Amino acid sequence: MAGEPQDDCLFCKIVAGHVPATIVRETETTVAFRDINPQAPTHVLIIPRAHYKDAAALATAEPALAADLLREAQAVADDEKLDSYRVVFNTGAGAGQTVFHTHAHVLGGRGLEWPPG
Numbered sequence: 654m655a656g657e658p659q660d661d662c663l664f665c666k667i668v669a670g671h672v673p674a675t676i677v678r679e680t681e682t683t684v685a686f687r688d689i690n691p692q693a694p695t696h697v698l699i700i701p702r703a704h705y706k707d708a709a710a711l712a713t714a715e716p717a718l719a720a721d722l723l724r725e726a727q728a729v730a731d732d733e734k735l736d737s738y739r740v741v742f743n744t745g746a747g748a749g750q751t752v753f754h755t756h757a758h759v760l761g762g763r764g765l766e767w768p769p770g
Contacts, residue, residue, distance in 0.1 A: 655714055656703040664700045664754035678729060682721045685729050685759075694762030695733045699725045704754055708742035711755040722757050735761035741769075 658665040666672040667684065674686035677697055688696040701718050705711035712719040723740070730738045738761030743750040 655705055655710065659704050659754070662704060662754050663752050664756065665704050668700065668702050677732065678725060680721065680725065682718055683725045685725055688758065692758075693760040693765070695729075695735060695738070695760065697729050697733070697759045699729065699757045699759060701755055706753045706755070707744040707750065708755050708757075709744055722755070726757055726759050729759045730761065733759075733761065737761065737765075739765050739769075 658669065663672060667674045667686065674684075676684060676686045678685040678699075682702055683699055684702060685697050685699045688698050699722050701711060701715075701722060703711075703715065703718060705714060708719065711722075726738075726740045738759055741758040741760065742755070743758075
């Protein structure tokens with residue numbers, strides 16, 4: 654069922670505390686932690702505590718929760734003292750999504766070229 658934790662989901666396991674992560678922020682609705690394969694000096698993932706497969710599914714089902722992720726992106730940027738940063742949602746395997754639990758990547762701390770790789 655959408656929104657319910659999934660037994661086979663890595664990010665659901667991080668939310669539950671069953672898999673360790675370097676958590677940098679937590680709210681009632683989100684968890685933010687450092688990416689284990691950073692692509693920039695600051696690379697933090699922000700996930701909802703509820704399980705949705707991707708950003709589109711989350712925005713359709715719970716737009717307020719999608720907004721929480723974006724608010725937390727700003728909070729992470731503030732905490733990390735980033736004056737500029739990128740927020741990325743990969744949606745689908747072809748776009749590079751490897752964990753099918755909505756997550757925002759907050760990237761910063763270096764110049765970020767456009768278009769991205």
